[in-house]
Each structure stands twice: as structure tokens, then as C-alpha cells.
Amino acid sequence: MIIIKQNILRISANDITPEQPGFNPEYILFNDNHARSILDFVASLPPNIDTLVVACLHGESRSVAVVSALKYLMFGEPPPKSPDNQYIYDTLLKVAKRRASLDEITTIGIDAGNYFIE
Secondary structure, three states: OEEEOOOEEEEOOOOOOOOOOOOOOOOOOOOHHHHHHHHHHHHHOOOOOOOOEEOOOOOOOHHHHHHHHHHHHHHOOOOOOOOOOHHHHHHHHHHHHHOOOOHHHOOOOOOOOOOEEO
16 A cells, blocks of 8 residues: 655555565565655655655664665665665665666655655
8 A cells, every 4th residue: 555645655565575484475565666656755855855754663674775775876875784675675776777767866865854754
């Protein structure tokens, strides 16, 4: 499920990878549509936005992977270590590379504040 409301994007995906032992097909696997939604959301923010908050249940895996991928795409900053959910990181990069241009997402900063990806 994907919901956008007043500069809030909510994405529902479990903290799983397809390679995980005991993968349950009933769980929601992060996919290309989730990645496109994140990239489109960030690109749609007004240029004066200097804050983006990314949160997940524990703040250790999914959100770290999303922020790491956005920082790499926007600023060329490689992740300090392999994100705990490498699958989400790789999916975001794969989808971004398929886009015609990344120029539209290079003006947004990432800090703490009023705009959220949950």
C-alpha cells in the first residue's frame, strides 16, 4: 500500500529479502513500485525543502537503506557500510538508473524535519 498526503509518503513493506530463509510470500516485499514512489515523492518536493525524514519501525534497516540510496543518488555519497537491507538499497539504485534523468532529485537535502517517508 502506498499513500501520499501533504508531503507524507507512507510505504508498507516488510523488512525482508527474497533470499531470506523462511521467506513468507504473504509478507510485502519492497519492490520497483515502492522505489519509484520514493523517487517520485522526493522529486516532487519544492526546491526550498532542506529536510527529509525517513523512518521505519526500528530505524535500523529499511530507513537506513532508503537514506543511504538517496544520499548516493543525490550527492554521490556511498553508504558507510553495507545497509542492513541491501535488497532495498539495490532496488532503489536499479530503479533510479532506469530513469531518464536523476537531475530532478539532486536539489533535496536529507536531515530531520517536516517532510517524511515512513
